[in-house]
Amino acid sequence: MVEMEQLQKEAKEILKQGKVKFVIGYSKGSQNLTATPVFIKKPEHTSRLIWDPTCVQNLVKFIVDDKQKQSREKKPDERPVGIVVKGCDSRAINVLIQEKFIDRDDVYILGLSCEELGVVDEKKIAQKLEGKKIEKIEFAKKNNLIVSTKDGEKKIPVKDVLADRCLECKAHFPVIYDQLFGEETEREVKEPYKSIKKTESQSPKKRWDFWKEQLEKCIRCYACRSICPMCYCDECVADSINMAVTAETTAEEKAQKIKWIERSPALSENIGYHLIRAIHLAGRCIDCGECERACPVDIPLRLLNKKLEKAAHELFDYDVGFDHKKPSLISSFKDEDPEDFIR
Amino acid sequence: MNENIYLPKLAKIIKIKQEVSGSRPIKTFRTQFLESSDFSHRSGQCAMLSVLGKGEAMISISSSPLEKDYLQFSILKSGRVTTALHEMEEGDIIGIRGPYGNHFPIEKWKGKNILFIGGGIGLAPIWSVLQTARAKKADYGKLALIYGARTSNDWVFKEELQELKNEMDIHLSIDCEEEGCNEFVGFVPQNVADKKPSPKNSISITCGPPIMIKFVIEALQELGFKDEQIYTTVENKMKCGIGKCGRCNIGKHYVCKDGPVYSWAELKTLPQEY
Amino acid sequence: MEKILTKKEFPSWIKNLKSFNVYGPVKKDALWEYERIQDPDKLDLNFKNTVLSPKKIIFPQREVILDFNHKKKGKPEIQEALPEETKNVIFGVRPCDARALTLTDKVFEEEPGDKYYLRRRHQTVTVGLTCSDPPSENCFCTSLGGSPHSTEGLDILMTELNHKYYVHSFTDKGRELMKAASDVFKNPSEKDKKDLKQVHKESEKKIKRQVKELSKITDKLKGMFDSPFWDEESMSCLKCGICTYLCPTCHCFDISDEVLSSSPLKGQRVRTWDTCQFPYFTMHSSGHNPRPDKSSRLRQRILHKFSYFVDNYDDYQCTGCGRCISKCPVDIDIIEVLEKVKDYE
Structure with a gap:
């Protein structure tokens, strides 16, 4: 069991000692629904920290944010950031260290084990309520959610509404941390790639039709990119007009920047954007599922990433984010690589 | 509303002049509409120039409204559209729509001295009003120009400036010393402080890089210029x-229609968002 | 014109609108969106809030402004590409989304008017639906001067009364639409009129969320441009475009030229939605950016809606639909932000 008081105590301690500049964690959301990210600078505010299955966000994106912000500062604050992570989120930290985007010392990791649970999927909760609006969600004893609607309270076992990512999670406890809360209990995952089973069994034509229909919906709000801890490039192929421009960038460089993807939310451009993003996440996506959760039009983006995760596992015996000392998939080479061209 | x-109107580039060469080149383009047009601008206004296939860029009109034969734009090569413009030749056709924005209230300045202060490409937006004042010289008091750039190569309108020397006080400057150049060495605000123009019955118009504008305004205030006597253009x-x-706003003001010309008295009340 | 239409007869009305392109809320998987429909049965008036408001029909995310063919030498061809002249009707417009159209009207009608928007607006009839039950947890229309049965921006308002609709038209466009199938409408009884009043009254009570003393907030915002408040409030912002792209009142756009690499001189100039939340929205070609961080961009969103727009158009640029709250992945809640402004020292 993760004791919330212990987490708060440790956060308070590291803030008091000045070990970290601030702690990123979860607090109650504005409407008492799912949790919201919170940034705590003062030891006396650590009682705001919570931990329960409504803590859906992957907070590692804010490490990326801080790193980018510090890089623009004349006098960067190089103290580590304290961060609360779940198992999946911790793997994102490993990838960032592996790719040398951050150093191990940049973060002080407060790791939380999901133990036998994980986080909830709001869409699954909504389904259970058959259209009734949620007024409040509370996490109660015995791993139940108490969901209030206008018709009163309803008890829903967390297990019934766990996010798919949690059902297929390969390590539901942090694989890197400074302090661990909860147990590193093993949990058998029978079908780690269950969600892609259906699309995999379909004919290419059917799959193509499926993805065309899904990607047609995209409004290019770039929430998937914005929320992804692996999307940290200063310059992105999705942006036709921007690049990391400085006073030294010449007019020619700016003018020659290729518009790979137009801003129009046309199917061709949407497919271009999402496929480029998926490919760039191959061997990097740690399956926090945040892209899919953030998507306002419900594109099942996780399926794309999961498929590539499976390919990395099967072809190269590579699982993402478990060891930051290992070379990353795309920067490593093996003699037994199945492709001829690389040898 | 018809x-x-x-929709841009097509215009032919009738003359191109390389003002500045090197890594930050500036060219001046003179254009004529292909079909008769009711395009009529006032000093300080801008126009949206189109290179079809590349896009549009808002550029200030550097010719005086008194010049009826052509519209003139002096353009620093900076991004996608301006690079495409720099690659064009005389006879090529571009699109123009506008004019946009407000203008310098030059009618209100009759009888006053006008001091023009520019830095680099910042002379272009005030060149139009300078030409108008010069053409109607009798209406105004003393006209003077303080203008500087990094090097003497970076001055725009070099020949015109030489000619103008016979008509008004012109104080040029360069940032660092250069062999064979006897002009003031230092930044434009320093040149302003050095020349000590009098605020009496005067209006000052300044345009250049934001940092230059900031220090020029400070220098002018030091000399006793009131906020109402200082004008600038914003981009x-x-x-x-x-x-x-929705993107060019400074607070509630849209620079494209409420600007680009502001007196410092107005601009200082707006948030620093430019 | 005030009439009664039974739910059973509703499809007959739509079937009679042969000269119109009919749009309405359609359910796809777990979400509703306004789509063009051929079959009246597809239309689902028992819907929760759509992801996008009907703004997307009047001000589409992509609008072709002109087609061009630029010759290397010689005169380029430019062809104006105005929207097709059609007659459109949108059913199931939420009163907040209709009010939002009156706000985008202010921007696009202001001289010089925007032909593309105005043509689409004028050729579209808006048929509203009273929100007898708020379609979202985060509805707060009543705080912005609206209501679940507001008629602003609508040609017709329908209100559900058990097995029938009370249909009220206020404009010529609306009356014409009802006349297209006059035999399906009946005259309302006194009881119907009484019931209507009751439903409208009840609907207002069901709006749970609210912002109090908005004018006080607007006044306070004027002095808060340089406040550290924006840094604090924007800490968790991800810099995505959800809040603005889903907003029924946001009108910002980009204009760009689209060509194929195989024919770089021939293409289309298009207008696409843009958002103040993206860094390159305001970036100069020099790289200088007047709104360089998420704190200045959150400030812009709030000030535009609750200060600048009030100064320029004498109205709040928000109708309380709650979409930006419901869909924000990190729970940035515009109501909370405004309430915090009020209490900010």
Whole structure:
């Protein structure tokens, strides 16, 4: 069991000692629904920290944010950031260290084990309520959610509404941390790639039709990119007009920047954007599922990433984010690589 | 409302002059509409120039409204559209829509001295009003120009400036010493402080890099210029030119329609968002 | 014109609108969106809030402004590409989304007017639906001067009364639409009129969320441009475009030229939605950016809606639909932000 008081105590301690500049964690959301990210600078505010299955966000994106912000500062604050992570989120930290985007010392990791649970999927909760609006969600004893609607309270076992990512999670406890809360209990995952089973069994034509229909919906709000801890490039192929421009960038460089993807939310451009993003996440996506959760039009983006995760596992015996000392998939080479061209 | 505001009118480039060479080149383009046009601007206004296939860029009109034969634009090569413009030749055709924005209240300045202060490409937006004042010299008091750039190569309108020397006080400057150049060495605000123009019955118009504008205004205030006597032009990223696309605002003001010309008395009340 | 239409007869009305393109809320998987429909049965008036408001029909995310063919030498061809002249009707417009159209009207009608928007607006009839039950947890229309049965921006308002609709038209466009199938409408009884009043009254009570003393907030915002408040409030912002792209009142756009690499001189100039939340929205070509961080961009969103727009158009640029709250992945809640402004020292 993760004791919330212990987490708060440790956060308070590291803030008091000045070990970290601030702690990123979860607090109650504005409407008492799912949790919201919170940034705590003062030891006396650590009682705001919570931990329960409504803590859906992957907070590692804010490490990326801080790193980018510090890089623009004349006098960067190089103290580590304290961060609360779940198992999946911790793997994102490993990838960032592996790719040398951050150093191990940049973060002080407060790791939380999901133990036998994980986080909830709001869409699954909504389904259970058959259209009734949620007024409040509370996490109660015995791993139940108490969901209030206008018709009163309803008890829903967390297990019934766990996010798919949690059902297929390969390590539901942090694989890197400074302090661990909860147990590193093993949990058998029978079908780690269950969600892609259906699309995999379909004919290419059917799959193509499926993805065309899904990607047609995209409004290019770039929430998937914005929320992804692996999307940290200063310059992105999705942006036709921007690049990391400085006073030294010449007019020619700016003018020659290729518009790979137009801003129009046309199917061709949407497919271009999402496929480029998926490919760039191959061997990097740690399956926090945040892209899919953030998507306002419900594109099942996780399926794309999961498929590539499976390919990395099967072809190269590579699982993402478990060891930051290992070379990353795309920067490593093996003699037994199945492709001829690389040898 | 019959006009489609987004449709550019075609214009031929009748003359191109390389003002500045090197890594930050500036060219001056003179254009004539292919068909008769009711395009009529006032000093300080801008126009949206189109290179079809590349896009549009908002550029200040550097010719005086008194010049009826052509529209003139002096353009620093900076991004996608301006690079395409720099690659064009005389006889090529571009699109123009506008004019946009407010203008210098030059009618109100009759009888006053006008001091023009520019830095680098910042002379272009005030060149139009300078030419108008010069053409109607009798209406105004003393005209003077303080202008500087990094090097003497970076001055725009070099020949015109030489000619103008016979008509008004011209104080040029360069940032660092250069062999064979006897002009003031130092930044434009330092030149202003050095020349000590009198605020009496005067208006000052300044345009250049934001940092230069800031220090020029400080220098002018030091000399006793009141906020109402100082005018400047502001630029922000623009797309529509008519206050609808939402990006060029400084607080509640859209620079494309409420600007680009502001007195310091007005501008200082707006948030620092430019 | 005030009439009664039974739910059973509703499809007959739509079937009679042969000269119109009919749009309405359609359910796809777990979400509703306004789509063009051929079959009246597809239309689902028992819907929760759509992801996008009907703004997307009047001000589409992509609008072709002109087609061009630029010759290397010689005169380029430019062809104006105005929207097709059609007659459109949108059913199931939420009163907040209709009010939002009156706000985008202010921007696009202001001289010089925007032909593309105005043509689409004028050729579209808006048929509203009273929100007898708020379609979202985060509805707060009543705080912005609206209501679940507001008629602003609508040609017709329908209100559900058990097995029938009370249909009220206020404009010529609306009356014409009802006349297209006059035999399906009946005259309302006194009881119907009484019931209507009751439903409208009840609907207002069901709006749970609210912002109090907005004018006080607007006044306070004027002095808060340089406040550290924006840094604090924007800490968790991800810099995505959800809040603005889903907003029924946001009108910002980009204009760009689209060509194929195989024919770089021939293409289309298009207008696409843009958002103040993206860094390159305001970036100059020099790289200088007047709104360089998420704190200045959150400030812009709030000030535009609750200060600048009030100064320029004498109205709040928000109708309380709650979409930006419901869909924000990190729970940035515009109501909370405004309430905090009020209490900010």
